[in-house]
Amino acid sequence: MATVCSAGELPIKSQQDIVLGRQAVRRMAQQQGFSLVDQTKLVTAASELARNALTYGGGGELKWEMLVDGAKRGVRLVFEDHGPGIADIEQAMTDGWTSGHGLGLGLTGARRLVNEFELQSTVGVGTRVTIARWK
Amino acid sequence: MDRIPILRMGEFLLVTLQVDMHDQLALRLQDDLTHMIQAKSAKGVLIDISALEMVDSFMGRMIGDISGMARILDARTVLVGMQPAVAITLVELGLSLPGVDTALNVERGVQLLKRALA
Numbered sequence: 001m002a003t004v005c006s007a008g009e010l011p012i013k014s015q016q017d018i019v020l021g022r023q024a025v026r027r028m029a030q031q032q033g034f035s036l037v038d039q040t041k042l043v044t045a046a047s048e049l050a051r052n053a054l055t056y057g058g059g060g061e062l063k064w065e066m067l068v069d070g071a072k073r074g075v076r077l078v079f080e081d082h083g084p085g086i087a088d089i090e091q092a093m094t095d096g097w098t099s100g101h102g103l104g105l106g107l108t109g110a111r112r113l114v115n116e117f118e119l120q121s122t123v124g125v126g127t128r129v130t131i132a133r134w135k
Numbered sequence: 136m137d138r139i140p141i142l143r144m145g146e147f148l149l150v151t152l153q154v155d156m157h158d159q160l161a162l163r164l165q166d167d168l169t170h171m172i173q174a175k176s177a178k179g180v181l182i183d184i185s186a187l188e189m190v191d192s193f194m195g196r197m198i199g200d201i202s203g204m205a206r207i208l209d210a211r212t213v214l215v216g217m218q219p220a221v222a223i224t225l226v227e228l229g230l231s232l233p234g235v236d237t238a239l240n241v242e243r244g245v246q247l248l249k250r251a252l253a
Contacts, residue, residue, distance in 0.1 A: 015157040022155060022189070040189050040220040044228060047191040051158075095229060105192040109228035 002069040010062045012079070018050045021062050025077065028066055032073040034135050042075060042133045045110040049079040049129050052106050057081020057127055067132070074134040076116075085123040093119070139164045141171050147179040147248055148172065148210075149241065152194075154186050161197045168201060172208045179248035180205050183241055185216030195230040202235045211251055213237065215244040 010024055011017050025046040029039040046062070053060040060081030067074040086092045095108045107129070111117040116132035137160055142149045148171055150164065168180065182198060184190065190198075202212040213236045217225075225231070238244035 015159060019155045019157050026188070037220045037223050040224045041227065044189045044191050044224045047189065047193075048228075051191070051193060105229045109192060109230070112227050112229070113224065 002067040002072075002074065004065045005068050007063070007065040010064070011059075012050050012053045012062055012081070013059045015054070018047060018054060021050045022047050025064070025075070028064060028075045029133075032066060032075055032135055034075075034133070038133060038135065041113040042077075042131075045113040045131055045133075046077055046079075048106040048110040049077070049131065052129075053079045053081040053083075053127070057083030060126070067134075069134075072134050074115075074132055076130065076132040079129045079131075080126065081128075082126040085125055085127055086119075086121040087123050089119060089121060138167060141168060143175060143177075144181070144245070146177060146252075147181060147245065148175065148177045149181045149183065151183040151185075152187055154188060156194075158193060161194060165197065165201055165204065169204050169208060172205055172210045177210050178252055180210055180212045181241055181244045181248070182212060182214050183216045184214060184221070185218065185240070187221060188218070190217075190221050190225055190230075192228060192230055195225060195228075195232060199232055199235055211236065211248055213244040213247055215239070215241050 010021055022043050026039060026043050029042050050062060063078040065076040067076055091097055093107055114131040114133045118130040121127040139150060139160060198214060205212045215238045238247050
């Protein structure tokens with residue numbers, strides 16, 4: 001069972017917050033001893049999801065946890081927004097599908113870049129995406 | 136507001152993307168660069184991303200868009216200096232930048248443009 005060794009929360013309210021969030025996630029991945037490629041994958045996934053939360057969810061929070069599970073070390077990130085939610089999750093998880101002006105790679109691409117991915121969404125309440133990457 | 140500087144190198148333009156641009160800055164670059172291509176009759180654009188530690192789908196799209204806009208304005212775009220970790224991540228993300236020429240560094244990018252225009 002994974003133990004949380006530290007945790008915190010960051011706002012996703014502006015474009016600048018996306019930049020700050022990326023930098024914070026990079027530091028967490030470095031601190032957990034991730035390789036450069038693994039750091040880059042986690043930071044890129046975080047950037048996609050933070051932008052989604054801002055663009056489609058009108059902003060929200062990034063909750064982070066640094067995890068230890070025996071010899072394994074990981075980072076778990078939860079992106080929460082209080083936007084309109086996703087009516088058709090299956091459609092949203094299709095490569096190339098976009099409700100806006102993006103490439104439709106945000107959700108599906110982010111899923112490919114991490115070890116754990118969970119999407120929960122309720123129409124009218126908001127969306128929560130949880131990802132984790134292990135060293 | 137901040138701007139990304141665009142340098143003139145002979146008949147080419149050089150843009151060096153710095154670490155962690157916010158989205159608005161990236162969008163403004165499209166504007167500035169297309170104007171500059173027209174004003175300077177530039178035949179080629181080099182986009183140096185060696186300082187970027189990550190490229191997500193938004194930036195990837197922006198780079199692809201710039202390349203397309205430049206092509207319509209009769210200028211070739213070469214993306215130079217991508218770090219290996221960024222390349223691995225981009226392909227896994229699903230973004231292989233079709234239609235964008237790449238070179239390992241600025242020098243090779245210039246060679247590529249010169250050959251293409253010869």
